[in-house]
Amino acid sequence: MDIITKQLKLEEPSDLKYEVHIGDSKSVEYCSIMILKFLGEYGYGSAGNSDAIYMCAIGEAVLEAWEPAGLILDFSELEYEWGDRIENVLFIGKDKYRDIPFPAALIVGEHSKEAIRTLILGVYSDQTIEDIDWVHQDLNSAWAFIENKLAEYDRDKRL
Numbered sequence: 001m002d003i004i005t006k007q008l009k010l011e012e013p014s015d016l017k018y019e020v021h022i023g024d025s026k027s028v029e030y031c032s033i034m035i036l037k038f039l040g041e042y043g044y045g046s047a048g049n050s051d052a053i054y055m056c057a058i059g060e061a062v063l064e065a066w067e068p069a070g071l072i073l074d075f076s077e078l079e080y081e082w083g084d085r086i087e088n089v090l091f092i093g094k095d096k097y098r099d100i101p102f103p104a105a106l107i108v109g110e111h112s113k114e115a116i117r118t119l120i121l122g123v124y125s126d127q128t129i130e131d132i133d134w135v136h137q138d139l140n141s142a143w144a145f146i147e148n149k150l151a152e153y154d155r156d157k158r159l
Helices: 045-066 113-121 139-155
Strands: 017-024 032-041 070-079 104-108
Touching: 017 045, 032 045, 032 139, 045 070, 070 139, 104 113, 104 139
Parallel strands: 032 070, 070 104
Antiparallel strands: 017 032
8 A cells, every 4th residue: 555645744734934932920939921913914804714723723833832820922023914824823822721821812913903803893893902802012012911910820829
């Protein structure tokens, strides 16, 4: 029997790039916060489906590898106009710890802000991106959001 295979790499479905950074929480001594940054151009509409799949796979892999207590998804250098599957990326880590809260925040940039706003709030919404407490436009405010959530969970004995 001839078995025919082809070698695959996780990076193949997408041209997006990613960076992972991790730092210690100042609010809760034993916790770390991860920044997962995606860079490049997300495919428009269904052309972005493979990008979303790739982003989710990378997200789950880096969470498994480093087990942070909180996650910041950084889309500040991601060009995103439209495509519903990116919504799956926003749920990275939600089921990792199941019984333990896992705070997450999102950083948007000029080339993703409006599309993320309409994805979350709806195309006809009058609300702004600032009305979504877990969405931020800079790293400092996203980090502070995660720090505050970790401190709250620690104070309530939920970590």
